[in-house]
Each structure stands twice: as structure tokens, then as C-alpha cells.
Amino acid sequence: MTVTYLEALKYLYFNRPFGKIKIGLYRIEELLNILNNPEKTFSSFHVTGSNGKGSTTTFLHYLSRFHGFKTGGYFSPHLSSILERYLINGEKVSKNTFLKSFEKIKNAAEVLDKKGIDYSPSFFEFATAIAFEIFKNENVEISTIEVGLGGRFDATNVIIPKVSVITTVSLEHTKILGNSIEKIAFEKAGIIKENTPVVIGSIPNTAKEVIYEIANKKGAKVYELGKDFNFEINKLSFNENSINYYGDKDIKDIKISLNGTHQPINAAIALKAFEIFNPLNENVVNDAFKRAFIPGRFELYKNILLDGSHNPQAAEKFVENLDIYFKNKSKVAVFGILDDKDKRKVIEKLSKKFDHIIVTCPPSHRAVNCEETFLLTKEYCNSVEFVKDPLKALEKLQKYRSELKVVTGSFYLVGYIRSYLENGYIDEELNLMRR
Incomplete structure (x- = not known):
């Protein structure tokens, strides 16, 4: 069959x-x-x-x-x-x-x-x-x-x-x-x-x-x-x-x-x-x-910078690259990370680079403690908000008047947002994959 x-x-x-x-x-x-x-x-x-x-x-x-x-x-x-x-x-x-x-x-x-x-x-x-x-x-x-x-x-x-x-x-x-x-x-x-x-x-x-x-x-x-x-x-x-x-x-x-x-x-x-x-x-x-091209790796797609800074090493490299390519630009980010990652170290490295951070939930069963992520981010960044739904977080990001808009953290989040930006909807494969 x-x-x-x-x-x-x-x-x-x-x-x-x-x-x-x-x-x-x-x-x-x-x-x-x-x-x-x-x-x-x-x-x-x-x-x-x-x-x-x-x-x-x-x-x-x-x-x-x-x-x-x-x-x-x-x-x-x-x-x-x-x-x-x-x-x-x-x-x-x-x-x-x-x-x-x-x-x-x-x-x-x-x-x-x-x-x-x-x-x-x-x-x-x-x-x-x-x-x-x-x-x-x-x-x-x-x-x-x-x-x-x-x-x-x-x-x-x-x-x-x-x-x-x-x-x-x-x-x-x-x-x-x-x-x-x-x-x-x-x-x-x-x-x-x-x-x-x-x-x-x-x-x-x-x-x-x-x-x-x-x-x-x-x-x-x-x-x-x-x-x-x-x-x-x-x-x-x-x-x-x-x-x-x-x-x-x-x-x-x-x-x-x-x-x-x-x-x-x-x-x-x-x-x-x-x-x-x-x-x-x-x-x-x-x-x-x-x-040569890899989606979601320090990629500017439809005016949003996408990168999976899902561990401290990746976050450190991401921050280094921000300083090289976008040093003096104002920056706002949507950020979400899985519960089994080293949240504090990632947040510590990323947070100082952004004027405002919108914390959201990556679409995965491995991301249920998103409010914990929000509270940790508040310890390191003065301007933070929590928007549970990643598509609503994206909507807020797009309304900000900032020179650089970023989606970073979990690859689950980056892939979900990139697919939505590309298609205008979330297809069945993504919903299945992000169970």
C-alpha cells in the first residue's frame, strides 16, 4: 500500500x-x-x-x-x-x-x-x-x-x-x-x-x-x-x-x-x-x-535575522557575529529555548546585546517551563516581555521600530518562524515534527 x-x-x-x-x-x-x-x-x-x-x-x-x-x-x-x-x-x-x-x-x-x-x-x-x-x-x-x-x-x-x-x-x-x-x-x-x-x-x-x-x-x-x-x-x-x-x-x-x-x-x-x-x-x-547556503544560520530572511543560539558556545559565536556585522544597530529579539539546555548561560551571553527581548515558547514538548526562561531573562535584561505563542511574539517583533529584528534560541523556534515567514502558515509537517 x-x-x-x-x-x-x-x-x-x-x-x-x-x-x-x-x-x-x-x-x-x-x-x-x-x-x-x-x-x-x-x-x-x-x-x-x-x-x-x-x-x-x-x-x-x-x-x-x-x-x-x-x-x-x-x-x-x-x-x-x-x-x-x-x-x-x-x-x-x-x-x-x-x-x-x-x-x-x-x-x-x-x-x-x-x-x-x-x-x-x-x-x-x-x-x-x-x-x-x-x-x-x-x-x-x-x-x-x-x-x-x-x-x-x-x-x-x-x-x-x-x-x-x-x-x-x-x-x-x-x-x-x-x-x-x-x-x-x-x-x-x-x-x-x-x-x-x-x-x-x-x-x-x-x-x-x-x-x-x-x-x-x-x-x-x-x-x-x-x-x-x-x-x-x-x-x-x-x-x-x-x-x-x-x-x-x-x-x-x-x-x-x-x-x-x-x-x-x-x-x-x-x-x-x-x-x-x-x-x-x-x-x-x-x-x-x-x-552555498544553510537556512537559519545567521540568515537575514524577510528582514529578520535568524540564528539558532541554542547552547552557550553558539550564543557566544552569535554575539561575536552581531558585533562584527551589526555593531551599532538597535536590536530587538524574540527568544525561546528548550528546558534541557543551559538557559542561564545562553541568556547571560545574549541579553546584553538587545534593547528589548520578547521571550516565547519554542513549539516543542521539551519547552514547557517558558515562564522560567522569562524570569531568568529579566535578571539580565531591563526590557523583557513574555508572549507564550511564537507567532504572536513574531507579530509584536515586526511592529517594533528597531534597526535589527532577531529570532534566536532554539532551532525548533527558528525553524517554526522561518517556515511561517516563507509560507504564511504553519504546515502539517511542522505541527507533526514539533509535537
Whole structure:
């Protein structure tokens, strides 16, 4: 029986619980074996890192596409639609393309379900298999694949890439990945394959030692930022940033549309990874970086700046970027954050940058203590109000006479508001996703 798009999403979110993590590669390996191993039908880049992996994967996607390869992209999480996880040549796949692969994966997954709960594929394993099946069906030549969590046991770690990439290593997901930099580095270095080059970014020495040790054992050559390739920033201007790149080929004055002090680093890492695979064409590089795009990441959309400052590190980076791009402008924000985040530290970093803050509730079952968020924000900001409904908060924001209007905090909130700004309504997929 053919399912509709919404029925497929309900199945994924509720039958393959969204957010439940299953450790180990045996399920995804068995699932892909049933499907005749679609992951072996294309070449790939494999990208992990505590920060920067999404941007680096995006840059690699556009570099591959503009150098003439039919390119697939697999990203996570998504902001407003699950289709954002699956790109072909920079465009989201259609619902029909998604459903065609979904049906095939569902049949294979339900074979494994019969073996018991330990073999039943998780949401992310199912979603990953969909990506590989789509890429096979679309005759993709090269795919850019972002690790979901960690690396060693991530469902994406069944591929043998042309190049592996580790952007950064810092303390994150410590209950799953380990409570030290060295342990997290070990998990991320799990994507390094035999005799396969690996590119690394700015990484602490203790983490670097772990990565080099694993790479040496596997005969994998390491290309390190600042040692084997480098970059310099020429200009940071909103949507018109510029860097020089120094690698096998030096390229001057590369224009980058993605904003933020971290993006030149991610761009340089992507350039090195790509030039290991294929020579760089200077004109093509400029076209690729002008077009590279990620929704909801320091994005000015319909005169509202959108950014997910959902943890202290992201909030610190957001504040830094506000000072670079919008230093002397008056600012008003709609802000909402999930209950399981470090609210106080995020609020402490953000609050001093805004003349007024409208606290709201992100549309998620993980955001029920929004009045607590409001009370905490009052401790740090003199002008605060609480508007529970995010769309009413947006309406208030749009009425303010401020030079810069911002929606920040939870990606749930940013995705919800962006979808509303784009469509003029909240569609059924968002209501389902934000249960």
C-alpha cells in the first residue's frame, strides 16, 4: 500500500522514535545488505566535528556540484522539513523521490524488526538508508555526508569515503561520547578509514595526538589546518565575506555568502578536502561559495535575522557575529529555548546585546517551563516581555521600530518562524515534527 508524505513522517517519528539513539553499526549494515548496498554506488566525503560539520559539508556539496559532479548531500538535523536532509545538486529532493526510497527502506526495516528490538532500525538509521537509496536511484557521482553524532558508531560510518574530515573537537554529548577531549577525539577519529586521507581543522593538541595515532595505524595521511594548508580573512561583511586560500593551489579573494567568523575556517577545510579529490578551478570555487547556503544560520530572511543560539558556545559565536556585522544597530529579539539546555548561560551571553527581548515558547514538548526562561531573562535584561505563542511574539517583533529584528534560541523556534515567514502558515509537517 502506498503511503502519503505525512503518513511516512508519522511512521518515522512515532514507529522509529525521533531522538532515540542506538549505538552500533550492525543494524545499518544488515539493513543496507538487504537493500544490496546502495552506499557502494557513489563516491563520498565524510564530515564530523563538534562544530562546523554542517557548514563544511555544505561547502563541499557546492564545490562538488559546481565542479561538474552530480552531487548528493545528507545533512542533519533539519530545520523545517525532513526533505532538507536530502539534497541533489543543492536542491531538496521532491516528496515523491523521498517516498519512493522510504517505501523500500520500510520493507527492509520491517524484516529486521522481526529479529527483535536490538535489530529494529532507529530513526537516524532509517533516514540514513533513505539517503543512500536516493543517491543510488539518482545516479549520484559524489555525496557529501554529515555525521549525525560522534563518528565511530554513527550510522553514516558504513561508507568508504574519498576523504574524511574532522573539523573540531570539544566537549559535547558527554554521556554518549565520553567525558574528555581525548575520548571524544577517539569517537570522531572512528571515521578514518584505511589508506584514506583525512583533513583536520583547529583541534586541541590532546585530541590531535589521538587522531594522528589512529591515522598512522590505518595508513591515512593527515592534512592539518595551519600546517598543510591555510587561509586568511580579507573582509567580514554581511553576505560578502572574503578570504584567501593557500593549499596545493592558492586562490585569492574568494567571496563567501555564509556569515560568521567560523565560516572562513570551514571554507578552508572544505577546499583542502575537495582538492585532494579533484583540482580546484578558481572561477568555479567563487561560484560555489557565493551560492552555498544553510537556512537559519545567521540568515537575514524577510528582514529578520535568524540564528539558532541554542547552547552557550553558539550564543557566544552569535554575539561575536552581531558585533562584527551589526555593531551599532538597535536590536530587538524574540527568544525561546528548550528546558534541557543551559538557559542561564545562553541568556547571560545574549541579553546584553538587545534593547528589548520578547521571550516565547519554542513549539516543542521539551519547552514547557517558558515562564522560567522569562524570569531568568529579566535578571539580565531591563526590557523583557513574555508572549507564550511564537507567532504572536513574531507579530509584536515586526511592529517594533528597531534597526535589527532577531529570532534566536532554539532551532525548533527558528525553524517554526522561518517556515511561517516563507509560507504564511504553519504546515502539517511542522505541527507533526514539533509535537
